[in-house]
Amino acid sequence: TRNCFYTAQCKLCSQIREGGYQVIFEDTYFGQTMQKFNQRVNGYRSCFKFEDKNISALSMHAFEHHGFSFSIDNYKFAILKECSPRALNREEFRYIEKYRTNCLGLNRCKVER
Numbered sequence: 040t041r042n043c044f045y046t047a048q049c050k051l052c053s054q055i056r057e058g059g060y061q062v063i064f065e066d067t068y069f070g071q072t073m074q075k076f077n078q079r080v081n082g083y084r085s086c087f088k089f090e091d092k093n094i095s096a097l098s099m100h101a102f103e104h105h106g107f108s109f110s111i112d113n114y115k116f117a118i119l120k121e122c123s124p125r126a127l128n129r130e131e132f133r134y135i136e137k138y139r140t141n142c143l144g145l146n147r148c149k150v151e152r
Contacts (some may be wrong), residue, residue: 040076044120044130047097051105051113068096069134071127084111095146106149
Protein backbone atom coordinates (compact mmCIF):
# COMPACT_ATOMS: atom_id res chain seq x y z
CA THR A 40 0.00 0.00 0.00
CA ARG A 41 1.32 3.44 -0.96
CA ASN A 42 0.26 6.89 0.20
CA CYS A 43 -0.85 5.90 3.65
CA PHE A 44 -0.93 7.17 7.16
CA TYR A 45 -0.01 4.65 9.87
CA THR A 46 0.65 4.06 13.54
CA ALA A 47 3.30 2.08 15.38
CA GLN A 48 2.89 1.09 19.01
CA CYS A 49 5.35 -0.57 21.37
CA LYS A 50 3.95 -3.95 22.41
CA LEU A 51 6.13 -4.08 25.53
CA CYS A 52 4.74 -0.81 26.89
CA SER A 53 1.22 -1.85 25.96
CA GLN A 54 1.57 -4.93 28.16
CA ILE A 55 2.05 -2.87 31.30
CA ARG A 56 -1.22 -0.98 31.02
CA GLU A 57 -3.66 -1.49 33.84
CA GLY A 58 -7.27 -2.57 33.53
CA GLY A 59 -7.00 -3.70 29.93
CA TYR A 60 -7.64 -0.19 28.60
CA GLN A 61 -5.93 0.64 25.33
CA VAL A 62 -4.88 4.27 25.49
CA ILE A 63 -2.60 6.33 23.32
CA PHE A 64 0.44 7.03 25.44
CA GLU A 65 4.16 7.45 25.23
CA ASP A 66 4.59 4.27 23.20
CA THR A 67 2.64 5.45 20.13
CA TYR A 68 3.93 6.96 16.89
CA PHE A 69 2.02 8.31 13.89
CA GLY A 70 3.65 8.54 10.49
CA GLN A 71 3.05 8.72 6.78
CA THR A 72 4.65 7.31 3.67
CA MET A 73 4.34 7.65 -0.08
CA GLN A 74 6.45 4.54 -0.63
CA LYS A 75 5.13 1.03 -0.15
CA PHE A 76 4.25 0.48 3.50
CA ASN A 77 6.43 -2.63 3.82
CA GLN A 78 9.39 -0.64 2.48
CA ARG A 79 8.79 2.01 5.14
CA VAL A 80 8.72 -0.63 7.87
CA ASN A 81 11.95 -2.08 6.49
CA GLY A 82 13.44 1.42 6.74
CA TYR A 83 12.65 1.36 10.46
CA ARG A 84 14.11 -2.15 10.70
CA SER A 85 17.46 -0.87 9.40
CA CYS A 86 17.63 1.59 12.35
CA PHE A 87 17.65 -1.21 14.91
CA LYS A 88 21.45 -1.36 15.06
CA PHE A 89 23.31 0.18 17.96
CA GLU A 90 25.14 2.71 15.76
CA ASP A 91 21.88 3.83 14.05
CA LYS A 92 19.54 3.83 17.06
CA ASN A 93 19.16 7.65 17.11
CA ILE A 94 17.90 7.85 13.51
CA SER A 95 14.37 6.68 14.35
CA ALA A 96 11.97 7.49 17.19
CA LEU A 97 11.03 3.82 17.33
CA SER A 98 14.59 2.57 17.76
CA MET A 99 15.36 5.36 20.26
CA HIS A 100 12.38 4.32 22.40
CA ALA A 101 13.25 0.63 22.19
CA PHE A 102 16.88 1.22 23.18
CA GLU A 103 16.14 3.68 25.99
CA HIS A 104 13.20 1.79 27.54
CA HIS A 105 13.79 -1.83 26.56
CA GLY A 106 17.53 -2.18 25.95
CA PHE A 107 17.26 -5.86 26.80
CA SER A 108 14.83 -6.30 23.92
CA PHE A 109 16.04 -3.86 21.24
CA SER A 110 13.99 -5.13 18.27
CA ILE A 111 11.45 -3.84 15.78
CA ASP A 112 9.50 -7.03 16.46
CA ASN A 113 8.29 -5.33 19.64
CA TYR A 114 6.18 -2.92 17.59
CA LYS A 115 2.79 -3.43 16.06
CA PHE A 116 2.08 -1.45 12.91
CA ALA A 117 -1.29 -0.59 11.41
CA ILE A 118 -2.32 1.40 8.37
CA LEU A 119 -4.95 3.86 9.52
CA LYS A 120 -5.88 5.41 6.22
CA GLU A 121 -4.94 5.54 2.57
CA CYS A 122 -5.15 9.00 1.06
CA SER A 123 -3.79 11.21 -1.66
CA PRO A 124 -0.18 12.39 -1.29
CA ARG A 125 -1.50 15.94 -0.77
CA ALA A 126 -3.59 14.85 2.22
CA LEU A 127 -0.85 12.93 4.06
CA ASN A 128 0.57 15.88 6.00
CA ARG A 129 -2.89 17.01 7.06
CA GLU A 130 -3.91 13.54 8.28
CA GLU A 131 -0.66 12.97 10.14
CA PHE A 132 -0.87 16.37 11.82
CA ARG A 133 -4.53 15.82 12.76
CA TYR A 134 -3.79 12.54 14.59
CA ILE A 135 -0.59 13.81 16.22
CA GLU A 136 -2.49 16.81 17.59
CA LYS A 137 -5.57 14.82 18.59
CA TYR A 138 -3.61 12.21 20.56
CA ARG A 139 -0.84 14.63 21.57
CA THR A 140 1.94 12.27 20.52
CA ASN A 141 4.07 15.32 19.80
CA CYS A 142 4.02 16.01 23.57
CA LEU A 143 3.40 12.60 25.14
CA GLY A 144 4.19 10.03 22.47
CA LEU A 145 7.02 9.00 20.21
CA ASN A 146 6.45 11.86 17.77
CA ARG A 147 8.16 14.09 20.36
CA CYS A 148 11.53 12.35 19.86
CA LYS A 149 14.24 14.40 18.17
CA VAL A 150 16.07 12.11 15.78
CA GLU A 151 19.39 12.54 14.02
CA ARG A 152 19.15 13.36 10.33
